[in-house]
Amino acid sequence: MRLLPSTLLCLTCAWALAAGCGPGSIEGDPPDGGPADGLDDGGVDPDLDDSGPQPGQDRDGDGLDDAWEAAAGEPGLLDWRAADSDGDGLGDGDEDPDQDGLTNLEEQAAAELPWLLAGPAPHPLRRDLLVELDAMQGREPSSAALAGVEAAYAAAPVDNPDGSQGVAVHFLGDELALPAVEFDGSFAERQAYLRAHPPGLANPGGALPLDELVHVVFAARRLDIPDRGGEVLTSDDGDAEKTGVFVYVDVIEATFPACERPVPPELPAITAEEMVVGTLVHELGHCLQLGHDTDIGGGVNAFNVMAVPSSCLEAQMRAHGAGNADPLLGATEAAFAPRFSLDAAALMVLERKLSVEASALEDDDDGYEM
Numbered sequence: 001m002r003l004l005p006s007t008l009l010c011l012t013c014a015w016a017l018a019a020g021c022g023p024g025s026i027e028g029d030p031p032d033g034g035p036a037d038g039l040d041d042g043g044v045d046p047d048l049d050d051s052g053p054q055p056g057q058d059r060d061g062d063g064l065d066d067a068w069e070a071a072a073g074e075p076g077l078l079d080w081r082a083a084d085s086d087g088d089g090l091g092d093g094d095e096d097p098d099q100d101g102l103t104n105l106e107e108q109a110a111a112e113l114p115w116l117l118a119g120p121a122p123h124p125l126r127r128d129l130l131v132e133l134d135a136m137q138g139r140e141p142s143s144a145a146l147a148g149v150e151a152a153y154a155a156a157p158v159d160n161p162d163g164s165q166g167v168a169v170h171f172l173g174d175e176l177a178l179p180a181v182e183f184d185g186s187f188a189e190r191q192a193y194l195r196a197h198p199p200g201l202a203n204p205g206g207a208l209p210l211d212e213l214v215h216v217v218f219a220a221r222r223l224d225i226p227d228r229g230g231e232v233l234t235s236d237d238g239d240a241e242k243t244g245v246f247v248y249v250d251v252i253e254a255t256f257p258a259c260e261r262p263v264p265p266e267l268p269a270i271t272a273e274e275m276v277v278g279t280l281v282h283e284l285g286h287c288l289q290l291g292h293d294t295d296i297g298g299g300v301n302a303f304n305v306m307a308v309p310s311s312c313l314e315a316q317m318r319a320h321g322a323g324n325a326d327p328l329l330g331a332t333e334a335a336f337a338p339r340f341s342l343d344a345a346a347l348m349v350l351e352r353k354l355s356v357e358a359s360a361l362e363d364d365d366d367g368y369e370m
């Protein structure tokens with residue numbers, strides 16, 4: 001739904017006045033909204049048209065680099081000539097048009113963070129998931145494993161406002177050689193661990209979206225549940241700094257490769273690295289409010305990465321898409337890697353992910369089931 005241009009213009013004026021962004025706030029330019037503007041420019045200042053968007057300049061005064069705004073490619077959502085492109089009274093810097101929990105100002109700041117893998121920067125019109133990565137000594141994930149997680153999220157069947165699909169995962173390497181410890185299984189010990197290892201970056205002015213990072217720790221194991229490969233920990237007291245994901249590398253490496261089937265139909269073993277990928281994709285799915293794939297929605301879909309395999313065949317279905325050609329169900333033989341089903345992707349909530357921002361799944365302990 002689009003507002004009528006006249007409505008748009010009025011709201012733009014109202015916001016500019018309320019926010020004290022009237023005459024003179026944009027260097028040398030007259031305030032927008034005068035009769036010469038007509039009614040069809042969405043609050044755009046015509047004087048800015050001539051020179052085009054310039055990197056390092058913010059001539060509409062919304063806190064966003066004008067060239068960065070223009071590069072987003074959707075002036076109706078992000079216009080370098082207007083401080084409130086959609087005219088709804090909320091300035092462009094504070095908008096979150098892709099609903100990933102990152103405001104445009106945070107998306108812009110996130111592009112400056114030292115991400116572990118090269119790839120497209122966070123984008124204001126595509127969903128981004130930011131991950132803080134800690135690892136105990138010798139448990140740091142390979143670049144290939146992280147790329148596998150990125151690929152699973154990039155393939156998630158969700159639509160973005162710029163017409164693209166998928167969720168872009170970005171890994172920030174934080175403490176990658178922590179002394180190895182084995183957890184006793186108490187909540188207190190693991191929660192204290194998460195809390196003791198927040199992101200180490202300075203955040204002058206609070207521009208960096210550090211409270212949007214999902215906290216992931218590649219750890220050794222927990223002693224009380226010796227076969228647990230990964231888990232999400234939340235906090236009943238609402239303290240999100242005690243919320244995060246553990247991947248138990250020692251458990252996975254002791255169990256995999258596994259599930260090879262040498263007789264027809266032959267199934268190659270699931271490697272430890274593939275299991276690390278599947279585990280992290282699954283646990284991050286919980287952080288996006290996803291529960292397990294259960295029969296609530298009409299039968300367990302073992303190709304969905306949110307399924308919990310109870311046999312080697314089901315593990316092959318989840319990890320390698322054994323027997324499946326339909327990408328909307330999740331993993332396929334062609335992709336040969338874990339994937340989200342369409343039903344799972346539809347339930348992802350990036351605006352309320354388990355990060356420093358939130359510590360609870362929406363439906364008690366289970367999240368949304370599919």
Ligand SMILES: [Ca+2]
Binds near residue numbers: 057063064065080
């Ligand atoms: Ca700007």
Ligand SMILES: [Ca+2]
Binds near residue numbers: 087088089090092095
């Ligand atoms: Ca707006």
Ligand SMILES: [Ca+2]
Binds near residue numbers: 097104
């Ligand atoms: Ca956003």
Ligand SMILES: [Ca+2]
Binds near residue numbers: 102122123126127128
């Ligand atoms: Ca984004």
Ligand SMILES: [Zn+2]
Binds near residue numbers: 282283286292
């Ligand atoms: Zn799970």
